[in-house]
Amino acid sequence: MADRTYRAAPADALRVEPLGELTAIFDRRSMQTHLVVSPMPEILGAMGADACNAADLATRLAAAFDLDGDDDVQPILAERLGELAAMGLVERA
């Protein structure tokens, strides 16, 4: 599967509130509330304003978390990016 590139929602579009194990995200554009668990908030945080794909994300997250040498990471991130796109929290760049 091609490693698609996505861009996160603009920072002022989302209100992110960690609630214990869950994170509640309010999307000001759609007025929808999304409830997500790790690693979704971490992915959104690592994307910042840049367009990035799963490979970029794996590199960035590896710097912040202990992900070194795990081949599974990239496909998992690609899947999570697809789910974030379905929620409207990231879009294809």
Next chain:
Amino acid sequence: MRHRLRIAVGPVQFRIGSDWAEPVAALARLYAGYPQDDARPAEATVRLFAARPWRRWLRPSVHIGGDFVVPDALPLPLSMGLLAAEMGMNLQVALGWRRHMLLHASAVAKNGRALIMSGESGSGKSTLAALLGEGDWRLMGDEFTLIDPAGGDAFAFPRAVSLKNEAIAEIAARVDPSRLGPLLAATPKGDIRHLIPRTDAVAAMHEPAHPALLLFPRFGGETAIEPMGEGEAFVRLTEASTNYVALGEAGFAALTRLVRETPAFGISYPDSAAGMALVEQLWAEAAK
């Protein structure tokens, strides 16, 4: 409409109109002790009307209407006009109110702090609130609790308590009969009898109370206490709120704040005495 009444419950001023005298007379009796200010503009309108003009006389059946209408709401026989009025009042508040976040929850208060109990019908939240309200708690409401989005305070909605089935005898044994409405037997919700809240609860209905404890009661089963995380409490309360979506970000902010600042527990209890003991135990810890 030929029969009219205004009722103020907490911040909501109702205007009720009916084709029949009976439901309005029954409401007037239940709400006789509530503050009256007929000059205040009405925030919610409830209409109880006959489906066809002749239906007012022949096998009368009461339709519920108002600012908001549920198209498939069943008409009720006139003997249940009081229930129709109550359902109409609930509906208008649940669908129309925007000034506060509305939780389908009962609440009682002590020393300016609120205990909020959320649960499905049959969870016992109404009965527990009614019983606590006969003790040293102020009854804030058996059905709805209003949360101020700005400050996070809870506001009361102390309508007449809707006692159902077994709860009727339990409460009737403790209160003066003058505080009970007529028995509405075999309604679609079972047997119902209304309890007029204590005078002090009605007098204090505009006083806010800051939430101190959130409980999610479940009637039946062994006594149990289960601490609940912020995320689960948030999810349950979005489901318990009738206007969360309509409030947009204000609702989101109010709810995240509520679950962060307020300890939450699920409780199970086999009978009311056990339920009240659990409440007092958890309150003693939460109110420290």
